[in-house]
Amino acid sequence: DAGVIQSPRHEVTEMGQEVTLRCKPISGHNSLFWYRQTMMRGLELLIYFNNNVPIDDSGMPEDRFSAKMPNASFSTLKIQPSEPRDSAVYFCASAGAVSTDGYTFGSGTRLTVV
């Protein structure tokens, strides 16, 4: 398996623009998580899905953030409009139903909003 695949690896955008981050979980995993990492706040869980259904989105910072999982192999995290304080590394992770091995993280998307 190729692991958790995220795209793009880097994104630079201007304030006010819409940003869409993408994630393909490991095949067979039924839970998917979006995390944000910053120097100030460390790793923060934004939202997680189980069987494509959002279970807990209490970590989503504002209404500008939204996430979808239309099927078991794809998820998006959208920021509209983006702001400079959204600059961070965004990680996607997936886990199987029987978590004997725990999470597997993608390589992350480094977002810079200027």
Added chain:
Amino acid sequence: GIQVEQSPPDLILQEGANSTLRCNFSDSVNNLQWFHQNPWGQLINLFYIPSGTKQNGRLSATTVATERYSLLYISSSQTTDSGVYFCAVRTGGFKTIFGAGTRLFVKA
């Protein structure tokens, strides 16, 4: 909510030295993982260890769930061990809480 504390926050080692990283958590957990974030930012799963002891090469981990702590041992450290080590715990469902990490630098 559950609190996860890692110590020490920073650690500098000479190559070849051994070290122990600690993770304390404030409530019962049903899942505990150790991750290594390398200098390129990748998060690598080291151990899934809700209880007991596991070993993988120069690394081993022990979790004593009843006493609410876990230890990560690094033996014969190498420069490639540098990075940040995170402990992450889960109390129910799939919501996982990360500690602040231990930043390790191994000098050649």
